[in-house]
Amino acid sequence: MMSDNTPAIDIRNLVRRYGHTDAVDGLNLRVAAGRCYGLFGRNGAGKTTTIKCLLNLLRPTSGETRIFGLDPVRDEVAVKSRISYVPDQVSFYPWMTVEDTLAYFASFRAQWNRDIEIGLVKQFGLNLSQAATHLSKGQRTQLALICSICPEPDLLILDEPTSGLDPIVRREFIRTVIGAYQEGDPARRTVLISTHLISEFEGLIDEFTIIDRGRNVLTQEADRARAKHQQTLEEIFVSTLQGALA
Amino acid sequence: MLLQVNFKSGMAVYQQLVDQVKLAAAAGSLKPGEPLPGIRPLAEQLRVNRNTVAKAYAELESQGVIETVAGKGCFLREGSSPFKKDVRRKVLAESIDQAVVHAHHLQIDKEEFLRVAEERFDALALKRTRASQG
Numbered sequence A: 001m002m003s004d005n006t007p008a009i010d011i012r013n014l015v016r017r018y019g020h021t022d023a024v025d026g027l028n029l030r031v032a033a034g035r036c037y038g039l040f041g042r043n044g045a046g047k048t049t050t051i052k053c054l055l056n057l058l059r060p061t062s063g064e065t066r067i068f069g070l071d072p073v074r075d076e077v078a079v080k081s082r083i084s085y086v087p088d089q090v091s092f093y094p095w096m097t098v099e100d101t102l103a104y105f106a107s108f109r110a111q112w113n114r115d116i117e118i119g120l121v122k123q124f125g126l127n128l129s130q131a132a133t134h135l136s137k138g139q140r141t142q143l144a145l146i147c148s149i150c151p152e153p154d155l156l157i158l159d160e161p162t163s164g165l166d167p168i169v170r171r172e173f174i175r176t177v178i179g180a181y182q183e184g185d186p187a188r189r190t191v192l193i194s195t196h197l198i199s200e201f202e203g204l205i206d207e208f209t210i211i212d213r214g215r216n217v218l219t220q221e222a223d224r225a226r227a228k229h230q231q232t233l234e235e236i237f238v239s240t241l242q243g244a245l246a
Numbered sequence B: 001m002l003l004q005v006n007f008k009s010g011m012a013v014y015q016q017l018v019d020q021v022k023l024a025a026a027a028g029s030l031k032p033g034e035p036l037p038g039i040r041p042l043a044e045q046l047r048v049n050r051n052t053v054a055k056a057y058a059e060l061e062s063q064g065v066i067e068t069v070a071g072k073g074c075f076l077r078e079g080s081s082p083f084k085k086d087v088r089r090k091v092l093a094e095s096i097d098q099a100v101v102h103a104h105h106l107q108i109d110k111e112e113f114l115r116v117a118e119e120r121f122d123a124l125a126l127k128r129t130r131a132s133q134g
Helices: A047-054 A076-080 A098-107 A114-124 A137-149 A167-181 A222-229 A233-245 B013-027 B039-046 B050-062 B085-105 B110-133
Strands: A009-018 A021-031 A036-040 A062-067 A083-086 A155-159 A190-195 A207-212 A215-221 B066-069 B073-076
Touching (some): A021 A047, A021 A215, A036 A233, A047 A062, A047 A155, A047 A190, A098 A114, A114 A137, A114 A167, B013 B050
Parallel strands (some): A036 A190
Antiparallel strands (some): B066 B073
16 A cells, blocks of 8 residues: 555656657656646647656656556556546547447446536536537547546546637636545645646646756745745746746 | 735735635624635635645634634634734734834834834724625
8 A cells, every 4th residue: 555655656767768859858756645736848848758658658768657656567557547647639439429438438447426427517518419529629628537537536647638728618627627626535636737838727736847858947836936936837937948948 | 705816926825815814804804703715616716726725724723713613614713812812912923023124124113113003903994894884
């Protein structure tokens, strides 16, 4: 079992190369359980590659990744049973309706909160008999969010979840993450959000890491960072990276 | 009672909520025995982490401003502070010390400081009167 101080995510010296390009170049990331953690970086900074290495969707060139102290390669099933992941591009099977898709995702899970499912389908106004591939981009993201929240995982990983969505859908998305996901025992629920749309998540994030060119640039608690720099997280992000680029 | 957060102020978000509830209570827009917004709806409305709201409420409870009723939520405490008078004086003295130091650096002398203090008391009393009139 996990002891109380085992981090939800522990990444050490992660390197991932594509050909001669280092997408991730010695990255370290430690996320304590119960945190809502922001992974901030520009497009191409290495956020998605880091997440894919963490989920064993990509093999790291070198370095170590742990989720709840477990090895995502050796203990793949144990790790995956405790996490949910919403990728930046969401796609579903073309022969399934919204209802089929929900049942299909539920079939992989030990637990599935039907009340949350019913509540969110209603809140988002999704039509259960519609083909999942006929949904708009916003609706597809909402369906993916329902699929990720209903299993009530210990760790929710969101990769650029709101990019390409209109502002109203974005707001609704963030409200849902705040409300439904942090229901129950908030100390057990960890969220990792990778994004470059920082102002959207300003209030939700309690600690963050800024990465650039696959490396750590700054890790800080949100309240402390705002107090120190007298700036919003987005302003800190911009000034940090402009400093790093100079 | 309208709660707002400002991410530009540099002040911790939970502290902003603590200060606003205390101000609302002092100004009479939040009355003893009145409920505070639930943690989840407030977090959703302000789009902040639930832990932030929970931390603010815990701080307000430890300061004796609000009380939690199991299963019902948080309420502005009725009646007097749970702390003894000497403790209350000491806590207040610490805040005043800061203001006195601040005044020194702004070249505001004791007399003027006391005048400003009186003005601020009156301003708060006016707010309370307005709140009670509806």
